[in-house]
Amino acid sequence: MxxxxxxxxxxxxxxxxxxxxxxxxxxxxxxxxxxxxxxxxxxxxxxxxxxxxxxxxxxxxxxxxxxxxxxxxxxxxxxxxxxxxxxxxxxxxxxxxRGHIEKNPAHLLVVPKKDKSLPKTATVEDIKRMMDAVNTETTRGLQNRAILELFYGTGMRLSELTGLNRTDIDLKQNQVIVKGKGNKQRIIPLGKTVSDVLKEFIEKRPELYGNRTDADAKRALFIAASGQRMYDRAVGLIVEKYFKKTSEVTQKSPHVLRHSFATHMLDNGADIRIIKEFLGHANLAATQVYTHTSIDRLKNVYEQAHPRAKT
CATH class of the missing domain: 1.10.150.130 (Tyrosine recombinase, N-terminal domain)
Known part of the structure; x- marks a missing residue:
């Protein structure tokens, strides 16, 4: 057969x-x-x-x-x-x-419409408390701070962050090269805060090497407790740890920092087309969900501030 x-x-x-x-x-x-x-x-x-x-x-x-x-x-x-x-x-x-079947049973199969849910975001105050809660006196703590700052400072995806190599960070130009979906590369500028933290971390980064540190780990920007390249689950636990300490947001994942980056940029006047490029979205429709979050915030501010909003 x-x-x-x-x-x-x-x-x-x-x-x-x-x-x-x-x-x-x-x-x-x-x-x-x-x-x-x-x-x-x-x-x-x-x-x-x-x-x-x-x-x-x-x-x-x-x-x-x-x-x-x-x-x-x-x-x-x-x-x-x-x-x-x-x-x-x-x-x-x-x-x-490829001729393995004569008929395609999935042809014209309808994709169910996804539940529409707005992305969860943390407040600017939550983010500040999160960053301040990290003990940067140790190299491991300094790395945690660099991870959080890079997420919030660039809006990159979790897989993009764990895939970063040391050579992807250019502190002279204050930018990072990110490899996104389909191996598409994009360049994201780095703000002064994240650049300063990364510079300090990179100088001390070799202190995290261990017996299991291989060639790939030495190329990696971030290093797990095992001494190998940082992996998704470990980063998720780091983000969750600091969210629990400083925020009441119901979802405590790296994606919340990505959502917060986009929403806060939009709230402060950034063009949605520019945010699309930051996030690495293939089309504008994926980015437009953040406009709904901002509209909801505008409504809340209006209801609280306008004397006739509730009359």
Whole structure:
């Protein structure tokens, strides 16, 4: 039997295609793998067979709809289901174009509309308290401060920050080269505050090397407690730690600092098209969600300040 009748083997081939030919991020590949393997397990359960033996050609649009219905019944967020639909559509399009299936069961599959939720942001005062709460007398603390300042000072993504190398920071020009989605590069200017912190940290950075520090870690800008390159989860814990100390914001993740960067820039008169370039968005629609946050703030200020706002 042709190995490509086995869906799992084809999933591996598809993910290699995403990584090599599409320059997909590690996050996308990990998410798509989970989505496709979860679908494979569900399909195997419906067909009462081993996941290794699921015949790709036996999958129909009904198979996919049954799975999506199951996810919906379990209360999964529409945004998460939308990503899973995107994974299936991309995978089956790949299979169809390469002749592994005669019909594409995901063709014209409708992506559910995502729940509209405004991004969570911290106040300017919250951010100041957060920065002041970091003990910069130790090299590890200095690195924590540099991470927080870089997030809030540039609006970069978590994966972009952990992917930074020492050579991406140019303190003479006060700028950082960021590799975004699809390996697209952009240059973001650095303000004086973040530049000063980075300069002090970079001088002491080798003190964080350990027995497990390899060539990649020595290239990396930030170094985890293990002595290796800083990773996403470790950064998330750092941000959460300082948010808990200084802010009542319900979400305490690195993305809140990215949202806060964009919202505060907009509040202070920055052009939304410029903010789009800072954030590395492919289109303006993704950036426009921040205008809603600012409008909500304007409404709150109006209701509190205008004598006839509530009459």
């Amino acid at each position: 042709d190995i490509f009748r086995h869906m799992k083997a084809l999933i591996d081939k598809y993910l290699k295609y995403l990584a090599v030919e599409k320059n997909a991020s590690k996050h996308t590949i990990t998410s798509y793998r989970h989505d496709l393997e979860t679908f494979l397990i569900f399909t195997a359960g419906v067909e009462d067979t081993d996941p290794e033996k699921v015949d790709l050609s036996s999958i129909t649009r009904l198979s996919i709809r049954l799975w999506l219905g199951d996810l919906s019944e379990k209360g999964m967020a529409k945004s998460t289901i939308a990503r899973k639909v995107a994974a299936l559509r991309s995978f089956f399009k790949y299979c169809f174009k």
